[in-house]
Amino acid sequence: MEPPPRRMPTLDEVAERAGVSRTAASRAINNGPNVSRAKREAVERAVRELGYVPNPTARALATRKVGAVVLAASSDEAGLFADPFFAEVVVGVCAALDQSDLELILLLANTPRGRERLLHMVRSRRADGIMLMALHGDDPLGKLGEASGIPVVYGGLPMTGEPRWYVDADNRGGARLAAEHFARSGRRRPVMITGQVDQRVSVAREQGFAEGLILADIPLLDVASGDFREEGGAEAMEQLLDAHPQLDAVFTASDGMAIGALQTLRRRGRRVPEDVAVIGFNDLASARLTSPPLTTVYQPVRALGHEMARMLVGAIDGKDPSPLILPTRLTVRESAPAPTLPAATATHGSR
Template sequence: METSSRRQPTLDEVAARAGVSRAAASRVINNVPHVSAAKRAAVEEAVRELGYVPNNTARALASRRTGTVVLAVSSDEPGLFADPFFAEVTVGVSSFLEQTDLELVLLLANTARGKERLRRLLSSHRADGVMLMALRGDDPLGRLAEQTELPVVFGGLPMAGTPRWYVDPDNRGGGRLAAEHLVGRGRRRIAMITGQPDLQAAVARAQGFREALTLAGLSPAGVEAGHFTQTGGEAAMERLLAEQPDLDAVFAASDGMALGAMRALRRHGRRVPEDVAVVGFDDLAGALYSDPPLTTVHQPVRALGHEMARSLVAAVEGEDPNPLILPTRLVVRESAP
């Protein structure tokens, strides 16, 4: 009689007895991977000692997982996945998911059809979670993310609001590093080539750049948009040279734009770095092999993808991962020694 009326132990009590988090205890009980052998053994022992009986409803929910996660990119660039940045992010995502049983689906959601495909996928729960990249302004993908019950991790902050889970480079700090370096090298007529004005990364890099110039008592010699492409950077440099022919430095908010800027400078007979110092942002492979090699702000692009996937897997398994800002650093090469 006493035994039948005895209160059943809870999952929290199992976790406390095992010395692990509630999420870790749940993963062991539901036979979900990504748990260390030591934690698994501790939870199993606590279950035996306490006589814990798993909740069948919770186990049924866990068993309905699809085994698939989505990397959705909102961009209208035709050569998106040939872009070294997105290629590195994808490699980072894949490298983490290789440690799991989850499959990765890449979805280019830049068209109305692509967005509708993602909406159907989210509403039908045909994935366990989603990573979103390159959201601009009032992007409908952001609203879809708010409406779904699935875990969503943002790669980079959106323009409006702060999502629950995100991974972002320190774009603002990186912009400051670029400006501080050029000022420290004695440059005083420093221009900037920005990315798209409706991308938070572009806004933050420009903000950091302006802050550092203001602290040095300077104003930008000129600001032009290059839209994160080489051709855009080249065209922006042409406009800057027409408006400010005596500029002595330029910060381009991506390596691609910096390479385009150097092409325009060569065409006008400007030597880099003797006449015009150039700093980029990314530190992708092309920066090392440009002519001259590019001084640039390093952002850990592959780590961005890796940490997005890590956060998503944690959220899928019932944890509440902390948002993460990845550090940036300056890599000095011959374009602005």
């Protein structure tokens, strides 16, 4: 016969082992006020010795917290969180939450059912806070922070308005770096493959690229949408080559679309970078594995998730963290190499 299941220790037993009242034990376990250091240490020792696990319902009543946060993406793509970009975000979020007692819930929230699930979690207070990503257009979730009553941190700005708490990358400045690099390299017929046109990240990267070209007095031949997908990047590159066979540079708003563009260029007999230079955006691990390796705008994707979670934890704890814009930089590889300067110019520039 199997032995009966081991009975879980109770709060009363923890209090008795620690030599404190039940109320003091509860306050110590739930990080409550008015507990001396000696009593707190005694309770923590009793918890370890007895293997006590707090009842989540009772703990929620005592602390008014449920011990969970949501990372929701306004998308109906089932494999979204397996995408290298979002996978890096999740890694960063988990690293930050590892320093807390909060659990993470992942949720796709662009379908009516997904959106209703998220709203139900808000109304029933089944989460202490929410992180929102990948909002489109006038998505009603963009106003969730105003109406939810719980902290909401946005990963990337929505198309309209500016929420109280958000973490974003310098998308506009990063795209401008790509334009400046093309200009220094002597490229004069650039095109762009943008992401989904109803996302602010796409708009910001297109604006930054166009601004950089204007400052260099270089016209932007055309822009096509690849929807942030590898397949979309390949299709957009086909369209751009058909419309502008003389193009000599392409900037894509994501590394995935750049990979698709490289495939099309190879199939159409265009050499990279000799005929066409290519620059992506994100600098994920895949950028080093393309042929040739991809020049791309680096944004700290893992740090984006980490700072979102840190900001949310701070807001849950009653703080008012400031919005954060993370820096970007250009990582130069073989798909768009650095320009080769004449010896005399290089000598002058080094002084």
